Amino acid sequence: MAVMTTVQALNDALGLMMAEDHRVFCLGEDIGKMGGDFGVTRGLYDEFGGERVRDTPLSESAIIGTAVGAAMVGMRPVAEIMFADFIGTCYDQMVNNAAKVHYMFDGQFRAPIVVRTACGGGFGGGPHHSQQVEGWFMNVPGLVIVAPSNPYDAKGLLISSIEDDNPILFLEHKALYRLKGEVPEGKYRVPLRQAKVVREGNDITLVSCMKTLHDCLAVAEELASEGISAEVIDLRTIRPWDHDTVLHSVRKTGRAVVVNEAPKIGGLAADVSAVISEEAFSSLKAPVMRVCGLDTPIPFSLPLEKLILPDKDKIKQAVLKVIKF
Amino acid sequence: MATIGISTEQHLNMYRDMWRVRKFELALEREFKRGKVPGMLHTGLGQEATLVAVAHSLRREDGIFPDHRCHGLLFLKGTPGAKIMAELFGKATGVCSGKGGSLHSADVTVNNFGDNAVEGSFMVTALGVGLGWKMQGKDSLVAVMVGDGTAGRGEWHESLNLASVWKLPILYCCVNNGYAISTPVAFSHATGDLVEFATAYKIPAVQVDGNDLLAAYQATQEAVAHIRAGKGPYFIEYKTWRWQGLFSGEFRPKEEVQYYMEEHEPISMAKAYLLKEGIVEEQQLEAIEKEVENEIESWVQFAMESPQPDPAKATANVYVGWEVESWQ
Numbered sequence A: 001m002a003v004m005t006t007v008q009a010l011n012d013a014l015g016l017m018m019a020e021d022h023r024v025f026c027l028g029e030d031i032g033k034m035g036g037d038f039g040v041t042r043g044l045y046d047e048f049g050g051e052r053v054r055d056t057p058l059s060e061s062a063i064i065g066t067a068v069g070a071a072m073v074g075m076r077p078v079a080e081i082m083f084a085d086f087i088g089t090c091y092d093q094m095v096n097n098a099a100k101v102h103y104m105f106d107g108q109f110r111a112p113i114v115v116r117t118a119c120g121g122g123f124g125g126g127p128h129h130s131q132q133v134e135g136w137f138m139n140v141p142g143l144v145i146v147a148p149s150n151p152y153d154a155k156g157l158l159i160s161s162i163e164d165d166n167p168i169l170f171l172e173h174k175a176l177y178r179l180k181g182e183v184p185e186g187k188y189r190v191p192l193r194q195a196k197v198v199r200e201g202n203d204i205t206l207v208s209c210m211k212t213l214h215d216c217l218a219v220a221e222e223l224a225s226e227g228i229s230a231e232v233i234d235l236r237t238i239r240p241w242d243h244d245t246v247l248h249s250v251r252k253t254g255r256a257v258v259v260n261e262a263p264k265i266g267g268l269a270a271d272v273s274a275v276i277s278e279e280a281f282s283s284l285k286a287p288v289m290r291v292c293g294l295d296t297p298i299p300f301s302l303p304l305e306k307l308i309l310p311d312k313d314k315i316k317q318a319v320l321k322v323i324k325f
Numbered sequence B: 001m002a003t004i005g006i007s008t009e010q011h012l013n014m015y016r017d018m019w020r021v022r023k024f025e026l027a028l029e030r031e032f033k034r035g036k037v038p039g040m041l042h043t044g045l046g047q048e049a050t051l052v053a054v055a056h057s058l059r060r061e062d063g064i065f066p067d068h069r070c071h072g073l074l075f076l077k078g079t080p081g082a083k084i085m086a087e088l089f090g091k092a093t094g095v096c097s098g099k100g101g102s103l104h105s106a107d108v109t110v111n112n113f114g115d116n117a118v119e120g121s122f123m124v125t126a127l128g129v130g131l132g133w134k135m136q137g138k139d140s141l142v143a144v145m146v147g148d149g150t151a152g153r154g155e156w157h158e159s160l161n162l163a164s165v166w167k168l169p170i171l172y173c174c175v176n177n178g179y180a181i182s183t184p185v186a187f188s189h190a191t192g193d194l195v196e197f198a199t200a201y202k203i204p205a206v207q208v209d210g211n212d213l214l215a216a217y218q219a220t221q222e223a224v225a226h227i228r229a230g231k232g233p234y235f236i237e238y239k240t241w242r243w244q245g246l247f248s249g250e251f252r253p254k255e256e257v258q259y260y261m262e263e264h265e266p267i268s269m270a271k272a273y274l275l276k277e278g279i280v281e282e283q284q285l286e287a288i289e290k291e292v293e294n295e296i297e298s299w300v301q302f303a304m305e306s307p308q309p310d311p312a313k314a315t316a317n318v319y320v321g322w323e324v325e326s327w328q
């Protein structure tokens, strides 16, 4: 199996899908000859031309609106929003258009679009290039949010997302772009709306996704040497997320910590912990805890940014608190 | 006698369609006041000539994005009027099963892509329809019905710019009725002549009297021919006037109201023209009015008698391929 970075795995998925299905096309800023700000579309322009790897101006509403309109007449657009933070400029198109087209016209139209975007902090990107935006979209019926944590899933999930008939926000964490992993050649799918148990354990369940998933795995490894057996779940699809896998695990371990880089209030972790409390209360030996970003914008200063984002220490402290409850 | 290549039959059809728009809206307004039509009411009263000019210039496979004053266009595009009326009543037999209503009525069978009640937002959705069809090699065009007020939206300008750059088959029908709710056009935009925006984006653009049916029709025909020839987008500013003032009442100057309701009223203008040119007899026009009355009332009757949507519809078609209940 080839070893690839997440960027290469995503690029591979796009190339495969464009070659296989003439309805698939990409649009976004500097995705053509330049290959995208992070190189995800590199080489596709040469292979498929500027019609299908379409550069746009800084017109984010038009990028998403174009994707939705094209999808309504049978195309399968993959839009790139360079940084997730910029999605505020096309929020209306995502929330009031893409996510509602199927419902409000009672099934007559579909909006099978994929909106890829680079998210996440930890590199000094500051307030407008670092955010996790899933919380902005948790309350949007009709929208699906997919968030891979490694190259294998990135490719398989992107293929599944392009094939899916729902509008999908596809989050690519910048800290994972250069992460390497084994990726099979050719086409394969990673199913949407299915979480994955990435490490088995019996004492506590850690639920996370994207970059913090790796922090959870590192903490689980450390805890193992201290005699605590942690199960780690990668949600992979974070809206709507896979209740069954999480509840099954929590019913076994009786404890849960939910970790998400986005701010705590009203976010993904809030929803996960609420569902655990509603559905698995009688299995719980301790309250569910959340480890999330603080209720602040992302500061530019690296030491300040470190203070507000979740990390291994904060996760470990939360786990120990739950274990000792 | 025929005018600018219009047969007598078409003259009569257009005249009839103006009445269909008028009587549809009047009936709707009446039922709204009786509490039979839920939600908010916007009507296209006073803008019939513009709507009919556009409708008669499009083919069935052409697309439309109708705005909140386009009830008439919804059925003129080909959807049975009873299904439109039922939709506005929120009934099961409506074109969107009662889930869209006045501000969100679409019909995939006639390429009506639906209103978006976030006014102006579909300016950018239209780019995708135009681009998609262009990539698929289709020769259809898509008409966007958009009010003067929406010229303040960023989407408006993103759309004009990219339609021009990408040479998309989009007909921008800017319905300039002078006001956005209460705000006069020239108060909020750098120019009261909205064509100037289009011209700045290098889109061919004209201004036309939207209450003059034949002038509006002719301008639309020229625009459509331009787009069908593969020359890219076209922009028409239809200068018109809506009867509906504010929900709370009339706010516009008396003389202005009188001018548009009496002297420059689109149906009586069309009628005067047809009679002056000797194209039809007065009795024929009266018969048309009566027939339309019956047709529209039958739609109202249908809407009234239709059942409410099945409760299962509340959670249907949120996602493609899976149910809302499955994870709640």
Ligand SMILES: Cc1ncc(C[n+]2csc(CCOP(=O)(O)OP(=O)(O)O)c2C)c(N)n1
Residues within 6 Å of the ligand: B069, B117, B118, B119, B120, B146, B147, B148, B149, B150, B177, B179, B180, B181, B242
């Ligand atoms: C984005 C957005 N802002 C505000 C409104 C509320 N609103 C509804 S109609 C309207 C005025 C629209 O004016 P115009 O486009 O000129 O259309 P008209 O009603 O005059 O035909 C406003 C402000 C809205 N629906 N959407």
Ligand SMILES: [Mg+2]
Residues within 6 Å of the ligand: B147, B148, B149, B175, B176, B177, B178, B179, B180, B181
């Ligand atoms: Mg107006």
